[in-house]
Amino acid sequence: VVAAADAELGAPIERHMTARPFYLSPTASAFDAAMAMTERHIAHVCLVENRRLCGVVSERDLFSLQRVDLVHLARTIRHAPRLETLVSLRGEISQLVERMLAHGASSTQITQIITLLNDHTVCRVIELALAERGDPGVPFSWLCFGSEGRREQTLHTDQDNGILFEAADRAEADAIRARLLPLAQYINQSLAQCGFTLCKGDIMAGNPELCLSRSEWARRFAGFVREASPENLLGSSIYFDLRVVWGDEQGCEQLRQGLLEQVADNRIFQRMLAENALRQRPPVGRLRDFVLTRQGNDKAATLDLKVQGLTPFVDGARLLALVNGVGACNTLERLRQLVAKGVIEPLDGAAYEEAYHFIQQTRMQQHQRQARANLPYSNRLDPDSLNLLDRRILRESLRQAQRLQSSLALRYQL
Numbered sequence: 547v548v549a550a551a552d553a554e555l556g557a558p559i560e561r562h563m564t565a566r567p568f569y570l571s572p573t574a575s576a577f578d579a580a581m582a583m584t585e586r587h588i589a590h591v592c593l594v595e596n597r598r599l600c601g602v603v604s605e606r607d608l609f610s611l612q613r614v615d616l617v618h619l620a621r622t623i624r625h626a627p628r629l630e631t632l633v634s635l636r637g638e639i640s641q642l643v644e645r646m647l648a649h650g651a652s653s654t655q656i657t658q659i660i661t662l663l664n665d666h667t668v669c670r671v672i673e674l675a676l677a678e679r680g681d682p683g684v685p686f687s688w689l690c691f692g693s694e695g696r697r698e699q700t701l702h703t704d705q706d707n708g709i710l711f712e713a714a715d716r717a718e719a720d721a722i723r724a725r726l727l728p729l730a731q732y733i734n735q736s737l738a739q740c741g742f743t744l745c746k747g748d749i750m751a752g753n754p755e756l757c758l759s760r761s762e763w764a765r766r767f768a769g770f771v772r773e774a775s776p777e778n779l780l781g782s783s784i785y786f787d788l789r790v791v792w793g794d795e796q797g798c799e800q801l802r803q804g805l806l807e808q809v810a811d812n813r814i815f816q817r818m819l820a821e822n823a824l825r826q827r828p829p830v831g832r833l834r835d836f837v838l839t840r841q842g843n844d845k846a847a848t849l850d851l852k853v854q855g856l857t858p859f860v861d862g863a864r865l866l867a868l869v870n871g872v873g874a875c876n877t878l879e880r881l882r883q884l885v886a887k888g889v890i891e892p893l894d895g896a897a898y899e900e901a902y903h904f905i906q907q908t909r910m911q912q913h914q915r916q917a918r919a920n921l922p923y924s925n926r927l928d929p930d931s932l933n934l935l936d937r938r939i940l941r942e943s944l945r946q947a948q949r950l951q952s953s954l955a956l957r958y959q960l
Contacts, residue, residue, distance in 0.1 A: 569594040572601060577655055579603045584620040584662055615642055616659060623666040629674055629736055632667055636741045639663050640701055640917070647914055653906035654878060661697040664742075668707075669792045671736045675729060682725045686711040687793030688733075691749065695787035696860070696875050700910060702923040704743035705734060706784060708756035710763055710797050719759040726757055749784065760797045764804055771808045774815045779822045786864060787875045802873055809868045816869050820958040823861035824951050828944040829854045835941055836929050844926070851912070852925040855905040858947040859898060862954055866890070878902065894949070901946035904939055908932075 547553065547562045569592040570578055579591045583605065593601035605617055619638055626632045639660065646656055672688060692706040693699050709730055713719035731752035738744050751757055758766065770782040786805065790798045809815060829837040829849040838847035849855070863880040866872070872883045878899055885895035913923050929937050954960070 567592050569599075570603075571595060576603075576608060577651075580608055580616050581658065581662065583608075583617045584659075584666075587621070587624065589617075615645070616663075620663060620666050623663060623670055626670050626674075629671070629739060632670060632674075632740050635667075643701060644914065644917075647910065653903055653910055656910060657698050657700065657906065660701060661694060661699045664694065664699055664703070665791050667740055668737065668742075671740065672733055672792050675733050675736060679729055679732060682729055684711055684722050684725055685794065686726060687790045687795070687797060688751065689788050689798065690791050691788050692784045693787075694791075695789050696877055698860075698877060698906075700913060701917075702913060705737055705745045706749045707734075707751045707791075708749075708753075708758070708788075709751045710790075710793075710801075711757075711759055712797065713759035713761070719762060722759070723754060723757050727752060727754060730757055747781075760801065763801055767801060767805050768808060771805070771812055771815050774818045776818060776821060779818055780825075783819075783822060783861070783864065786868060789875055799873075806868060806871050806873065810871060816865070817958050817960075819865045819868065820954050820960055823858070823865045823954055824960060826853055826857045826861070827951070828858055828947040830941055830944045830948060835937070836944075838929070841926060846928045846930075848926040848928050850925050851905055851909040851927050855944060855947065856902065856909070858951055859902045862950045865954065894953075897946050898950055901943035904943045908936070908940060 548555065568582060568586055568588065570582065572593045572595055574593075582591050583589060589605050591603045592599055593603065608617065619635070619642060623632065623635055626635065642663075643656055643660060646659070668688065668690075687710045689695075689708040689710055690706060691708065693703065694706060709726055711719075711722055711726065713722055730750075734744065734750045734752045744750065749756065767785070770778070770785070774782075788798060788802070789795075809819075829839075831837045836849055838849055840847050859881075860877050863877045863884070866884050866889055867874060867880040870884060870887055870889050872880055872887070874880050874883055881890065881895050881898055881902075884890045885892050890898070908927065909925060912925075912927055916923055929940060932940065
């Protein structure tokens with residue numbers, strides 16, 4: 547600021563300074579600093595201990611730790627001049643993930659990075675769409691659901707999104723929807739070009755049923771709770787992991803609070819959620835290591851790391867979070883807050899977290915091998931392809947999913 551040719555050097559510093567800069571503790575990791583720079587579009591992070599500044603970390607500091615790639619890539623995405631640039635940058639995200647896996651980054655760090663870069667891509671696609679097609683003149687928020695809503699995305703992902711806007715009545719909502727739908731459909735197609743596969747179930751903002759006013763979304767969520775059945779819960783649970791990617795967050799938070807209040811007062815719905823959380827059983831038996839199945843023309847019997855391994859943790863944590871008023875969407879954050887509330891014992895929570903980590907890490911390593919071999923992504927794994935130690939850890943991790951399900955069955959007498 548002061549180096550500018552027209553700088554008024556006699557002006558007080560407070561006119562130009564950042565009054566409340568973001569800061570971290572000196573005990574935070576370099577990864578935390580890189581994530582903060584990426585998310586907040588800043589190049590320096592203050593370090594504060596006992597309310598006193600004790601250091602500053604810059605992009606240059608992170609360069610020596612090979613973490614500046616993340617900050618630079620995020621900035622390049624946010625300033626991409628055209629859609630074609632974003633399309634080409636998807637390959638760089640894959641290369642960054644490849645390098646981080648090679649350096650031993652945890653699955654949680656990698657899914658956080660993928661989600662964050664995906665968020666930046668979605669935001670830039672929306673901004674480019676608005677610049678090209680014109681502002682519709684209506685404020686709206688772009689919602690995401692499912693794994694993106696939970697910040698648990700891998701490189702292999704499809705679109706699960708919607709739009710939220712404010713309207714006084716149904717007539718106004720219909721008029722606003724008519725203006726927003728062409729833009730939403732254009733954004734969906736643009737995201738598909740960037741590698742976000744179109745949702746086969748049409749859970750996308752371009753669907754008129756998912757481009758709704760806040761009151762319409764509220765009625766939809768109330769219907770999920772009031773008219774719950776085992777069948778419609780399978781399709782509706784994805785919406786319970788919602789957050790805003792672009793736009794104002796206030797309306798979404800009001801929806802979330804309303805949902806938590808309704809779930810807390812509805813024991814029947816809680817029980818159905820519990821039944822849904824027990825639907826996918828971990829593939830381990832009492833008399834043998836793994837319960838494997840053959841799929842299609844596969845020669846080897848396999849298990850599904852996502853559906854049979856991760857889903858029991860995701861569904862169990864979601865159920866307990868909704869029932870106990872926990873607003874977090876991320877599975878591990880839900881587990882931690884449930885431990886803090888005394889809903890889950892600390893040792894159990896730590897075991898669930900480590901088990902989830904290992905299954906996710908195993909899944910991502912498999913995706914990495916498949917990408918190198920130019921094979922399609924698959925979550926199915928032959929445990930015999932693992933070394934003896936990893937096979938034993940995977941078995942124990944799946945048993946932790948069983949323990950979580952057993953506790954839910956006991957809690958809800960299922």
